[in-house]
Amino acid sequence: xxxRLWMTWALIGLFFGGCASSPPLKKKPSEMSDxxxxxxxxxxxxxxxxxxxxxxxxxxxxxxQALVYDSTSAxxxxxxxxxxxxxxxxxxxxxxxxxxxxxxxxxxxxxxYLAEAYFNNRDLVASARYFEKxxxxxxxxxxxxxxxAYLYTQLGxxxxxxxxxxxxxxxxxxxxxxxxxxxRLYLKLERYEQAELLAKRFxxxxxxxxxxxxxLGNLYELKKDTAAAIQSYQHAxxxxxxxxxxxLQLYRIHRSNGDWQGMVQTFGQIFxxxxxxxxxxxxxxxxxxxxxxxxxxxxxxxxxIRDQQNREQALEMLGRIASDEKNFEEAxxxxxxxxxxxxxxxxxxxxxxxxxxxQRHFQESLRVLQTALENLHNDADLxxxxxxxxxxxxxxxxxxxxxxxxxxxxxxxxxxxxxxxIIYDRLKMFQKxxxxxxxxxxxxxxxPLLLNNYSYSLCEREIQLERALKMAMRALEQEPENxxxxxxxxxxxxxxxxxxxxxxxxxxxxxxxxxSPVVIEHLGDIYYKLGNTEEARKYWQKAFEKDPxxxxxxxxxxxx
Numbered sequence: 001x002x003x004r005l006w007m008t009w010a011l012i013g014l015f016f017g018g019c020a021s022s023p024p025l026k027k028k029p030s031e032m033s034d035x036x037x038x039x040x041x042x043x044x045x046x047x048x049x050x051x052x053x054x055x056x057x058x059x060x061x062x063x064x065q066a067l068v069y070d071s072t073s074a075x076x077x078x079x080x081x082x083x084x085x086x087x088x089x090x091x092x093x094x095x096x097x098x099x100x101x102x103x104x105x106x107x108x109x110x111x112x113y114l115a116e117a118y119f120n121n122r123d124l125v126a127s128a129r130y131f132e133k134x135x136x137x138x139x140x141x142x143x144x145x146x147x148x149a150y151l152y153t154q155l156g157x158x159x160x161x162x163x164x165x166x167x168x169x170x171x172x173x174x175x176x177x178x179x180x181x182x183x184r185l186y187l188k189l190e191r192y193e194q195a196e197l198l199a200k201r202f203x204x205x206x207x208x209x210x211x212x213x214x215x216l217g218n219l220y221e222l223k224k225d226t227a228a229a230i231q232s233y234q235h236a237x238x239x240x241x242x243x244x245x246x247x248l249q250l251y252r253i254h255r256s257n258g259d260w261q262g263m264v265q266t267f268g269q270i271f272x273x274x275x276x277x278x279x280x281x282x283x284x285x286x287x288x289x290x291x292x293x294x295x296x297x298x299x300x301x302x303x304x305i306r307d308q309q310n311r312e313q314a315l316e317m318l319g320r321i322a323s324d325e326k327n328f329e330e331a332x333x334x335x336x337x338x339x340x341x342x343x344x345x346x347x348x349x350x351x352x353x354x355x356x357x358x359q360r361h362f363q364e365s366l367r368v369l370q371t372a373l374e375n376l377h378n379d380a381d382l383x384x385x386x387x388x389x390x391x392x393x394x395x396x397x398x399x400x401x402x403x404x405x406x407x408x409x410x411x412x413x414x415x416x417x418x419x420x421x422i423i424y425d426r427l428k429m430f431q432k433x434x435x436x437x438x439x440x441x442x443x444x445x446x447x448p449l450l451l452n453n454y455s456y457s458l459c460e461r462e463i464q465l466e467r468a469l470k471m472a473m474r475a476l477e478q479e480p481e482n483x484x485x486x487x488x489x490x491x492x493x494x495x496x497x498x499x500x501x502x503x504x505x506x507x508x509x510x511x512x513x514x515x516s517p518v519v520i521e522h523l524g525d526i527y528y529k530l531g532n533t534e535e536a537r538k539y540w541q542k543a544f545e546k547d548p549x550x551x552x553x554x555x556x557x558x559x560x
Contacts, residue, residue, distance in 0.1 A: 040070035047079060056083045074104035082113055090121040108137050112144070124151050139171060149181075161185065174205045183215055187222065195219050210236035210243050217249060226253060234266065241274040251283050263287035271300075278310050282317060289321050297321050312338060316347050323355055331355050343375045346382055353385055357392070365389045380410035388419040396426050407436075414440075418449055425457050433457055448475035452485050459492045468492050483512030487519045494522070499529045517547035524556070533560055 047062030081097035115130035186195035203212035217232035254263035288297035304314035319334030338348030349372030356365035387403035424433035490505030524539030
């Protein structure tokens with residue numbers, strides 16, 4: 001907490017009046033003489049001059065001399081307390097500041113110094129108490145409000161913190177900053193109803209601003225009410241079609257749900273209102289790409305390809321469209337142009353390498369990635385793809401070093417995690433594999449590929465088969481037509497000795513992955529366990545034809 005010291009110095013004449021500025025005391029028989037008052041004022045002025053020169057110790061000596069001649073001056077006592085605070089003698093500061101406050105109970109400066117002294121003396125309760133007193137005197141001081149908010153947070157005074165934020169809201173006239181502070185607090189405490197009411201009140205108070213709708217959209221996302229979240233963000237965009245946060249949130253929702261039709265519908269409406277928004281145009285074209293409506297996507301992008309400012313983004317998207325259409329030559333042209341226009345644009349290199357991988361041109365992919373990494377040395381995505389490509393060439397030891405480096409740079413990168421897990425398994429580094437998957441599943445507990453790959457790894461080692469089956473089924477529930485996931489479930493049942501159930505899943509996997517030698521071999525293994533050696537031979541032979549280097553398969557065939 002950074003509580004700044006207040007500088008209250010003014011002109012020399014004001015220092016002279018400092019002693020007399022304290023509230024008048026009742027006259028006593030021993031009332032000091034005018035001569036004593038003058039001496040006190042002179043010493044006080046001398047101390048003030050030393051303060052101006054940052055000579056606090058010498059200033060203290062002068063203030064104590066002044067105190068000899070006027071022991072009840074709130075101003076002199078405050079100056080002594082303040083300089084003890086400056087020299088970090090907090091208990092002495094508290095002693096003299098409290099004496100000063102006794103003589104002038106409503107002096108804001110003294111109250112603030114006391115709050116600061118207690119804070120520095122690590123008495124947060126007392127510090128909060130004096131900041132509260134300050135707020136009674138001056139409720140509008142933002143620094144004090146923020147200091148109190150910090151203290152309440154540290155002390156776990158949740159209700160007091162809420163009351164403070166609500167007071168700030170009213171005092172600020174429902175300012176955006178105050179609304180957001182209180183809204184975040186409600187969310188942190190999971191008081192969603194109060195957060196919703198606050199956002200709606202903000203909309204009523206500031207109907208011309210999109211911010212209230214953005215808050216509502218965020219809240220509905222937390223409550224997993226996707227439809228209401230989308231409607232809220234759409235309201236925000238009606239007020240401001242260029243609102244980047246609303247555009248980004250809507251894009252993220254549609255993309256994460258794979259709702260390409262919804263993406264096209266939402267951004268199509270915005271596009272019809274404002275066709276000049278480049279971001280909306282790009283998102284709309286991506287929606288059409290995933291719907292495989294390639295002509296619509298190209299039509300939306302056409303104006304951007306002629307615009308030098310946005311040509312890079314258009315080239316990237318056109319390359320992706322051509323790649324999806326299996327028009328590899330055209331895609332290669334777009335991505336190459338993108339890398340030439342801007343060698344620092346990683347997406348040009350990334351998609352070009354990916355394009356070569358799709359065609360199993362792994363050596364060409366490696367060449368592209370090596371060139372890319374000369375320009376972008378520590379890009380985790382490029383390194384991850386480089387490592388994955390090396391693994392395609394069975395250069396696992398090289399891939400291991402690259403993927404571990406990529407993982408250190410970006411430990412949450414899913415592509416790298418998946419590739420690294422496969423390498424660990426291949427190299428039988430199972431302890432590292434398990435640690436990697438366990439850590440990743442804490443971050444992405446429902447990511448289907450992680451669930452599938454980890455369960456397959458456990459299955460191959462014939463350990464934790466019940467857990468492996470549960471994970472594999474969770475993956476399959478999300479992608480029921482995924483042949484690899486069906487194979488994993490079937491193979492786990494095989495390892496558990498339930499060959500009939502295994503047969504059901506592997507047969508369905510074959511329908512979806514008829515070219516996979518691994519799945520075909522698994523089907524042969526199941527038939528063998530069921531005593532059907534003819535069918536076993538048939539599928540082992542088919543698998544061997546697709547993978548003639550598989551020595552284990554060769555031995556199986558010879559054993560029949």
